[in-house]
Amino acid sequence: MSNDTFKALLLEQNAEGKTLANIKQLTQSDLPDEEVLVAVDYSSLNYKDGLAVTGTGKVVLSWPLVPGIDLAGRVVESRSDAFKPGDAVVLTGWGVGERFWGGYAQLQRVKPEWLVPLPDGMTARQAMAIGTAGFTAMLCVMALEAGGVTPDQGPVVVTGAAGGVGSVAVALLARAGYQVTAVTGRESTHAYLRELGASEIISRDEMQQPSRPLEKQRWAGAVDTVGGPILARVLAEAHYGATIAACGLAGGYQLPTSVMPFILRNVRLQGVDSVMCPLAQRQVAWQRLGRDLPAQVLEGMIEEVVLEGVPEKAAQILKGQVQGRVVVNLQD
Incomplete structure (x- = not known):
């Protein structure tokens, strides 16, 4: 320049x-x-x-x-x-x-x-390794916390787990003590996701299968970066009182589900937007990212x-x- x-x-x-x-x-x-x-x-x-x-x-x-x-x-x-x-x-x-x-x-x-x-101690390179994707992931984690999801309630699932939002969400949740199940369509990412802290990995194909309105309860919470049929299955498999943070639509903007998970299982579907997020919430999220996401994990x-x-x-x-x-x- x-x-x-x-x-x-x-x-x-x-x-x-x-x-x-x-x-x-x-x-x-x-x-x-x-x-x-x-x-x-x-x-x-x-x-x-x-x-x-x-x-x-x-x-x-x-x-x-x-x-x-x-x-x-x-x-x-x-x-x-x-x-x-x-x-x-x-x-x-x-x-x-x-x-x-x-x-x-x-x-x-x-x-x-x-x-x-x-944030103090964070470099510009680290901030951009976080970027909108990591910032969105933190907002999703904060949404789960606001919904009352705690590590002792059971597994939390992250869809699109090897992508930018998913990777940071897996790392943040695992570091906070949650049992994280990662959904991915690429077997080549399994070792990477386990290094980030995923305790279980399931295939995208499994989660894309059409679901009944209610399925066996599996998830205390979820970070969904995909939308579409995968989000519908996550909702159908949610625990009673679960919170699902939805932030992406790479798998489609339509949601083939019913009101049954929301009414019969008291499930909360929390949309997460990072574009117009208020300044006060932004500052909290960035300070937490500086505190909760180790530099060595980010570098990986x-x-x-x-x-x-x-x-x-x-x-x-x-x-x-x-x-x-x-x-x-x-x-x-």
């Missing part, structure tokens, strides 16, 4: 409406007119980023756009009293990387209310790429070929 230009991944549309993703040299005059200028050290690759970069689905709402729903770095300039130059910050959500320019740029201007101070989830490697990884994450968390290094 020179004094005058910096590198960014820019999404544009051609005349046929196809998404074009190219590395461009930009200047500060190209950036949005927001109050805080951040030198971005790291970003990350989430499923939603994969959709945006590949042009799959209607994720991008403003053209042209720098994607990347996460970023972590240092404040360079600030017109806000909330931050000063040199402050280490992290940003997830708020429509960044969808409606507003995001983290796949070495410099970015953002609103101060989108930023959270980087990381695959690092440079900005030029993002398009290829974006295609892979949509095919379910990415394990753990992809961190994007923007310092080169």
Whole structure:
């Protein structure tokens, strides 16, 4: 990055409406007119980023756009009293990387209310190894706790367990003393999931089988990153009084179930949104991530790429070929 230009991944549309993703040299005059200028050290690759970069689905709402729903770095300039130059910050959500320019740029201007101070002892790289996926996982764990799910009540199941949200959820729950059952469609991830703390692994195929309205009770709680038939089965197999935290729909947005688990077993289905999560809850979640997720566990989830490697990884994450968390290094 020179004094005058910096590198960014820019999404544009051609005349046929196809998404074009190219590395461009930009200047500060190209950036949005927001109050805080951040030198971005790291970003990350989430499923939603994969959709945006590949042009799959209607994720991008403003053209042209720098994607990347996460970023972590240092404040360079600030017109806000909330931050000063040199402050280490992290940003997830708020429509960044969808409606507003995001983290796949070495410099970015953002609103101060989108930023959270980087927790003490956490590096920008670690923050992006967590990113939206890990932040969402913590919100799911907090939802289970709010629902009264405790480790002595029985197993907690995590669907899509080898993905970004699932990996962090498995690690957080296992460290908190829960017996974690991981659902995955890839046998190659079994050793990885056991290292994160999964005590049992079951196949995605088993959980995709159509369920009756009520099945044998198996789960005290769940973190579901998938939706669709798998979530329907998790609900049918939930214990009396269970809480299910649902945060994803990679397996479909429809839910083929009935009201029976909710009425006859007092099951709570708690939706979890990380995009518009209030600031106070964000701060609690990030502080807990800094405390509850050991650095060595986090390091074991990381695959690092440079900005030029993002398009290829974006295609892979949509095919379910990415394990753990992809961190994007923007310092080169």
